[in-house]
Amino acid sequence: MITLTIAQIVHALSGEPFLAGGDTLATTVSGAVDTDSRLIGPGDVFVAKPGEHTDGHLFVPTVAEAGAALAIVEHPVDAQITQIVVADVVTALADLARENVAGVRAHGRLQIVGITGSNGKTTTKNMLARILEDEGETVSPRASFNNEVGAPLTMLRVGDGTRYLVSEFGASAPGEIARLAGLVEPDFGVVLMVGLAHAGGFGGIEATFHAKSELVRALRPGGLAVLNADDPRVAAMAPIADERGVSVRWFGRGEGADVRAGEIEVTATGTSTTVTVDGVEHALRLRVLGAHHVMNALAAIATATALGVDAAAAVARLETLELAERWRMQPLGTDRIRIINDAYNASPDSMAAALRTLAQITRPGERTVAVLGAMSELGEFAEEEHDRVGLLAVRLGIQRIVVVGADARRMFLEAISQGSWDGEAVFFATADEAFDYLQGELRDGDRVLVKSSNAAGLRFLGDRLGESVS
Known part of the structure; x- marks a missing residue:
């Protein structure tokens, strides 16, 4: 997290401060932010989130002993640590993430990419992060940090030197992607596919379409939507992009895609294809298993090259990725x-x-x-x-x-x-x-x-x- 005063945090969270240990409203905080007390160290910020099995408020004394600078709570706790009391700590976490990213964006060259889709989000996120990390400091989610807690925690890892934020947006109900993407208003939005994942929460495939299109609607004007040309429902998001003043870059297998793949060969040791990027062919040999991961690679390449990364470099970096993520192929x-x-x-x-x-x-x-x-x-x-x-x-x-x-x-x-x-x-x-x-x-x-x-x-x-x- 960037350096903020307690007063700035109180204002961003609409909270009430309870100062301790000689702190004043002018005291600055710049540590890591987490809901897991085990990950909190000196100078960090602990968000005391109530959970299904325990309550983060029980661990406020523990993080105080560990040297945490601040606890965000829903009620005061008897512990020697400055606390900000808020109505809802999950909402406060989102508000703090918004404040953090806005602060970096105002003074740096941060570019923000949001990724959604019924399948492939985490793999695509890891592929894109692997490409971008050689260009500059890149922040992306750990594992599948893509919900109302995980996405803001990722945003709070952005600092003054961060050049790229790759956010993964999952959802199990309408409106969730709009809320998460709305925290940062991404420059680039990648939509991989519209399928039946979480369909029970959405109420059907058409409702899933509307939920996934929330990312395109959340892009800042002048941004870029990276869309799957092979998925009719994703392709149908192009008019939404046009309404938002957002350009479209296509990926897929068809001739009309800006980034497309040729014949795919799958073996026990990897997946091979030819990728054409804006008319230029590149051989791609992924170590990741499965033909379906080629589409994820196309999305990553389409986004990276739109960000100015050389296509050959993007392909070469993808070839070094040995595993999409633990427990994924x-x-x-x-x-x-x-x-x-x-x-x-x-x-x-x-x-x-x-x-x-x-x-x-x-x-x-x-x-x-x-x-x-x-x-x-x-x-x-x-x-x-x-x-x-x-x-x-x-x-x-x-x-x-x-x-x-x-x-x-x-x-x-x-x-x-x-x-x-x-x-x-x-x-x-x-x-x-x-x-x-x-x-x-x-x-x-x-x-x-x-x-x-x-x-x-x-x-x-x-x-x-x-x-x-x-």
Whole structure:
């Protein structure tokens, strides 16, 4: 965070100060900001957020002992630390993030990129950050810090020397992207795709379209929307950009895209294609698995080159990226038995992409094994979409389908109904049961995909399998 006086913070948060330790309203604060008391050190700012399992206010004395400079609270706490009392600490966190970014923008050359889409946000964010970090100081979210807490915490890492802020905007309901993007009014907005991820919260695909288009509406006039030309719903955001006085840069597979990909080859060691950037071809060899990640790479390249990065340099930097993110198409194990742990997020689109990748990377003589858990937040679409995954797994010829958890059971039932009834498809209520089965089932030459939403917890099963076969 930039240096601010307590008076400036009080004004930005519409709070009430309770000074301690000789502090005055003129005292300055410039430390890191976090809601996790374990990450707070001398000079930092602690935001005492109430949570599902505990209350941050309980840890105000702890951060005071750790040397924190300031606590933002919803009620005064008996601790020797200056506190600012606010009506709602999550709202205050957003207000402080807005103040911080505005301060940097007023005196520096900060460029802000917002990324949204039903799938691929974190991978694209990491790809773009990898390209930009060689150009200047770049701040991007840790993991998937893309909600009402994570996005402001990322914005509060911006300092006077920051040249690029890459923000990831997720949402589970209408209006969330508008609020988050509205904190910083991005210069560039990347929309990857409109799918059924979180459709239960939005109320359907058209509502999802309107929610994702909130990023385009939030761009500052004169900005740039980087849009997926292959997704009709994303392409339909171009008129919104025009209304906002925002230009459009297209990425995709078609000839009309400013940044486009040619034929794609997927192997167990990476993904290859040719990328054409404004008419010039570049060979691209990604270490990240999966054809679907080519679109994420195109979005990153389209944005980076719009920011002035040389296309060849952007491509070369992407080729150094070994992993999109932990638990996202993460290779584990050995060549003998390869585990692909992709169980951090799952939607119908990403589930299908992961299954297709599994089929593509498996050579003759090797066996495909899909360990599948539930997809969250699909609402009324949940039963139909889980059925579709079971059907797709069978049609792709996946040789072992291991379904885990009651919420995913329909995948198993659909696979059985499609003919995978002779041991090809099995169901287990728990990850421990699935692990015990797989310990005796896996053999040399197996290529194993572990895929589910975060809530299903299969990412830890993937880790255990990776360790067991290494």
